[in-house]
Amino acid sequence: MAKLKSLDDLLVHELQDIYNAESQILKALPKMVKAASHPELQSAFEEHLEQTEGQIERLDQVFKLLGVPAKGKKCEGMAGLIEEGKKTMEEDAEPSVMDAALIAAAQKVEHYEIASYGCVCTYAEMLGYDQVHDLLGQNLEEEETTDEKLTDLAESVINIEAEEGEDAEEEASR
Numbered sequence: 455m456a457k458l459k460s461l462d463d464l465l466v467h468e469l470q471d472i473y474n475a476e477s478q479i480l481k482a483l484p485k486m487v488k489a490a491s492h493p494e495l496q497s498a499f500e501e502h503l504e505q506t507e508g509q510i511e512r513l514d515q516v517f518k519l520l521g522v523p524a525k526g527k528k529c530e531g532m533a534g535l536i537e538e539g540k541k542t543m544e545e546d547a548e549p550s551v552m553d554a555a556l557i558a559a560a561q562k563v564e565h566y567e568i569a570s571y572g573c574v575c576t577y578a579e580m581l582g583y584d585q586v587h588d589l590l591g592q593n594l595e596e597e598e599t600t601d602e603k604l605t606d607l608a609e610s611v612i613n614i615e616a617e618e619g620e621d622a623e624e625e626a627s628r
């Protein structure tokens with residue numbers, strides 16, 4: 455493993471991590487679309503799938519600007535989050551409860567990405583890489599917007615339906 459000697463090295467190291475994380479997310483999202491029941495949640499995941507493709511393209515541009523090959527390094531953190539999400543999807547759950555669980559899993563992923571993009575944005579800014587900073591800032595903003603959208607969706611419909619699903623069952627068993 456190459457030694458991290460400077461903030462430049464750390465920037466590249468972290469970019470390789472998020473580059474790999476994004477490609478893991480790209481593979482996981484279609485499964486989440488399938489597992490979701492609420493049409494609004496399905497379309498939120500579909501929209502994020504498209505966004506993710508664009509984010510990977512921005513990362514390709516960032517690597518180019520930095521003059522380093524665009525390659526990822528396995529992101530164990532994301533692998534763990536996705537593995538947990540996979541286990542959740544295997545649970546036998548009420549559809550509305552599954553939707554709430556999928557939002558929780560997706561938000562954990564978003565928060566990982568927000569942390570990563572926040573760090574690389576700061577490094578790029580400190581190093582004076584304006585274009586790189588701008589591109590990474592766009593990815594950061596998209597992740598933040600997605601996270602907020604998921605919160606809104608959970609608060610406005612999904613969690614309420616999940617709660618009602620449970621009530622309805624309780625009523626029926628009485």
Ligand SMILES: [Fe+2]
Pocket residue numbers: 476479506509567597
């Ligand atoms: Fe992303």
